Amino acid sequence: MAQLKASDFDVIHNSNTKSEIVVINTCGFINDAKQESIDTILQYVQAKERGFIGKLYVIGCLSQRYRDELIEQIPDVDQYFGVNSMQGIIKEIGAKYRAELIGERLLTTPSHYAYLKISEGCNRKCTFCAIPAIRGKHKSKTIEEILAEARNLAGKGVKELILIAQDLGFYGIDIYRKPLLPLLVEELSKISGIQWIRLHYAYPAGFPEALLTVMKNNEKVCRYLDIPIQHISNRILSLMQRGHSKDETIRLLEKIRNEIPGITLRTTVIVGFPGETKQEFEELRDFIGEFKFDRLGVFPYSHEEETKAFKLHDNIQAKTKTKRMDSLMDVQQSISLELNRNKIGKIFQTLIDRKEGDFFIGRSESDSPEIDNEVIIRNQKTELLTGKFYPVLVSKADYFDVFGEVIE
DSSP, rough: OHHHHTOOOOOOSOOOOEEEEEEEEEEOOOOHHHHHHHHHHHHHHHHHHHHHHEEEEEEEHHHHHSHHHHHHOOOSEEOOTTTTHHHHHHHHHTTOOOGGGTTTOSSSSSSSEEEEOOOEEEEOOOOOHHHHHHHHHHHEEEEHHHHHHHHHHHHOOOOEEEEEOOOOGTTTTTHHOOHHHHHHHHHHHHSOOOEEEEEEEOSSOOTTTTTHHHHHHHEEEEEEEOOOOOOOHHHHHHHHSSOOOOOHHHHHHHHHHSSHHHEEEEEEEEOOOTTOOOHHHHHHHHHHHHOOOOEEEEOOOOOTSGGGGGGGGOOOOOHHHHHHHHHHHHHHHHHHHHHHHTTTEEEEEEEEEETTTTTTEEEEEOTTTTTTOOEEEEEOOOOHHHHHHHEEEEEEOOEEEEEEOOOO
């Protein structure tokens, strides 16, 4: 988007306005994401047929993974591009690629927070995951590149950086020969204007434990960690080739909680992996109920080509996967309500994201955008400003949100 803007194109993100050119960025990771991408492509094919748009291009994981099939089945798209084809699509559109603009970007999020990708690809060998086949091996950005991009974002008013990668903990090993996530986080925290740094997708296996010291001692680093465990049964973890056992997982999670009291832990798990027995699912459900993660995402297993698990018999029926997913979310709903009720009467620094009707919607340090809880504040005499921090006293709790008011 920044490259096109530099060539004097008017660029609008996620808009239904009449456009000369539409570029659809796709995901090809699991079935639901693939279907959403295909539905979006078909929607704009119809818009093209009606003359609502001119050229239609598709880029990203889906077109990297299924380019030949897409060309055959949806030929009305003008051209398909893979995940590393930015120069090609910019040239096709008629813009000039400028290497000096690497790190420049137009925000598609609200102006006060931004996702900051620190690496691409993955060296893990998880049997259910197609990402290495789509995006290749892990490739870290240099510290200098990341800091330049972060400074640029801070200069545009970004206050919260959300660090993402397929595997945060592996950062730096490929180019610096050692894990440098703790150092990177420290350097990012020195940037003026950045007030929150949030960490997503740190694998349990090979977790850089030096990061805990940084999180504990640096006020800009959110006491929040997204650490996907995927399962807790040793047999399933082995079939998934996760590289960590049940005992190792529990030991690490307990260490994190002991070293950083009050930390918000988010995880994701997969139900219905080929061969998962009722007893193994119940083992996972019992663990979720006992450990009480603050945040939980549950995914039914998606049988994906180009993965090792694709050779296994996908023997769990879709309705059973859904039932197991719902069962886990029922457990998590009760946990979330209990944890939220414990917040009543306490004050939390809250970042305001938007206004909806009579309410302002914000997030505490414990909440990542779109996927976690929100702090809901009734409209007050004093107008709250989007992108600003306010102390909020929690007065009421729901399953996945809390309600409160700003205190003077």
